[in-house]
Amino acid sequence: MADHRTSNFSGFPDRGDGPLFCPPDVDAARLAFRDKPKGLSVKVMSVSEAIERFVQDGDYLGSGGFGGDRIATALLHEIVRQKKQHLGLAGHTATHDFQILAAGNNTGRGRLLKRVDVAYIIGLEARGLSPHARRVSESGDIEFCEWSNYALAVRFKAGAMGVPFLPMRSMAGTDTYKHSAARKVICPFTGIDLVAIPALWPDVSVIHVHEADAFGNCRIRGTSVADFDLARASKRVIISCERLISNDEIRRDPTSTVIPYFCVDAVCEVPYGSYPGNMPYEYYSDEDHLQLWLKSEVDEESYAAFLEHHLFGVSDFTEYLERCGGLRRMQELRHEEFFPNG
């Protein structure tokens, strides 16, 4: 091991310079959770009603899944269609979800995104960068704070735990730390420097799941990404599900419940609700549609036409699915999911 004394670094700064959009007021969060309705009440409603009632201008938003995998596409579309303004966003691998929300910035519809905690935005992983998301991000229209994916997961975890911060060992020594709102903390046991990550309690989160009952007890199959903690940390949670199931079915197998009803405010049944994203054990991502979306963004005219046809000019998500090939296309994507080798 290298001798610390030979280093010309004397450790990392006490705090990052990035803006802390949501200070970790742990007792205010407790009060918000205390005041949540906790009865077993039926929360099934339409997507438009859920977004109208539970997403307010200026809210800080959490987006479930992993960018283009098990995302709440229908709920995100509706947020854009209803022209919500000045939202904050926790962007851990925010790929297609960020691309959808960015359609509310620099398109003559005001300023949907105002503050973004960034771990990963603009890119769609191996598919390339979104030209519009890049334009928005480079225009100065959004205020950013930098984090890593784990840091954002830890922020939700601290929120779910009901503590103001958690320590971790990444980010130290980098510009990512410098432009974050993390701080240095010294371990009281070992004396080593750790990075303190503030808890985050989003005002509202949108999460797509496989199955939910009418009260909001939810099942997720495949990777949970950060949604176990995100659902618990969020003051309000809107669920979209592939299928509604009975409360008896939930009670038959409680081990499968990942999100309990008392975290949830609204349940919307939206088959293919993650399209064009992947939904594990249901359907694969529609790579053709995602490429079409990316290509449309290259110039403003084709992008405006694309958004009109797919987002603003449709009344709901079912109409979007129809414009994307309807049930026939969905069945092809189901085939792709179940038989990946053709």
Added chain:
Amino acid sequence: MTTYTRMELMICAASGLLADGAVVVVGTGAPCAAAMLAQKTSAPNLTLLFEAGGVGPQLPRMPISVGDSRTFYKGLMATSMADIMETCQRGLVDYTFLGGAQIDQYGNLNSTMIGSDYHKPRVRLPGSGGANDLGSLCWNVMVITPHDRRRFVEKVDFITTPGYLNGPGAREANGLPPGTGPYRVITDLAIMGYCDETKRMQVVSLHPGVTWDEVQNQTGFELLKPTASRITSLPTPEQLRVLRDEVDPRRYIIGRS
């Protein structure tokens, strides 16, 4: 003589660096191809992790996203992102592969922005994603990248992910776990490692037909010469067959070169 492309050489070289029985966090693209190739040839007991929560899949095809359902297809576990990162944080993960728009002589990586002012970037890039965590917490960090002066720079515009920061001891002085750090850089020209003393990038082997001058000319900082003159092993016919027929039959990755 066996013919191969530079991309195929990079993937085969990276594959050969993965020890059997090890655990590796991979992304999409060339790293995933290298890990799949290793599993099917030299390292059948290599366990793959994906940052969104996929553990030990039997990959039917190359994933498109590090969170898509192929990353846990016939897998051992489908868990959370925090669980994967915490597996790295407690010291269980041997290797990871990372990329970036820029890399410097200490292996620091930039995937956040190009330009001199963070608030007015010339190009805004995605950011860390899981890279900072993986680069901080895994024992050995590998990079597969094309080799040119635009990428290999004297100073990265933004340190997204820590390499050896500014030299020996800097990682430890910043509280990063001791013994972790950059291990290998595999390019279309050479394989590089890092000098134990200085933590500066040092050529390990030149690819067949590549000269030292060529590598140095494509690098924006002074590379350290190899301790012994070595040539990267050629891909074996078996590696190429498996890579072309089983790992990437649709030529998503190897078709890029």
